[in-house]
Amino acid sequence: MSTKQPNTEAGAVDEDAVVDELYGLSPDEFTTARDTYAAQARKTGDRAASGRIGKLRRPVLAAWPANLLVREHREEIDAFLELGPAMRRAQEHLEGRELRELSRQRHRMIDALQRRAQALAAARGHPAIGEATLRELQDTLAAALADPDAARALAAGAPTGTLHPTGGFGSPTTPATPEGAHPRKSTDATDAKDNKRRSHRKKEDKVGKPRVTSTGACRASAPRSSRRFTWYGYFR
Secondary structure (H helix, E strand, O other): OOOOOOOOOOOOOHHHHHHHHHOOOHHHHHHHHHHHHHHHHHHHOOOHHHHHHHOOOOOOOOOHHHHHHHHHHHHHHHHHHHHHHHHHHHHOOOHHHHHHHHHHHHHHHHHHHHHHHHHHHHHHHOOOHHHHHHHHHHHHHHHHHOOOOHHHHHHHOOOOOOOOOOOOOOOOOOOOOOOOOOOOOOOOHHHHHHHHHHHHHHHHOOOOOOOOOOOOOOOOOOEEEEEEEHHHHOOO
């Protein structure tokens, strides 16, 4: 993916192009480049743009590989993000067989994207990305599948920190919560709702209606074929 280079010679600074370039830089290059563009905007008389550029946050190391993936492997990222709505639909409708197949695809795709990110970082002078950074990248990718807002943040190519998954199919390892957020706690109200749903399922069984199991397999219907995506070949 080619990035638009900021044009500061003609006068006004192109903020969108500046942001695009900055978040494609490694964190140790970010601050110097940001301050340079802020100073250039100030010299042109655009103090508002200078202030906005100067306030751009330096990304953590784990955010940088994700930003590189968006810039250099846009088609793969777009294809990966399509998996999120498909998984949410399968989970909502308790389509267990399809959800399992989609989950396997998710693991393969995240592994492939991690390898691509490592190669991109190595080509830019970072030959070794630590295990902690890889886990944070994995969390960011998983969060983008579980949460539409996280997907938009990743697609924009400018997250400054790790995106943490909160959905039921979020992290392939241990689900995490956003910074400052708290895990869902069991309350009397939520427990009552769960008990009501279980009671409703038992009543359906008594009147002979097909019951959906915890894996989503409907006992009264034939197994549904797993979804196959046209972009599957990207991640072989």
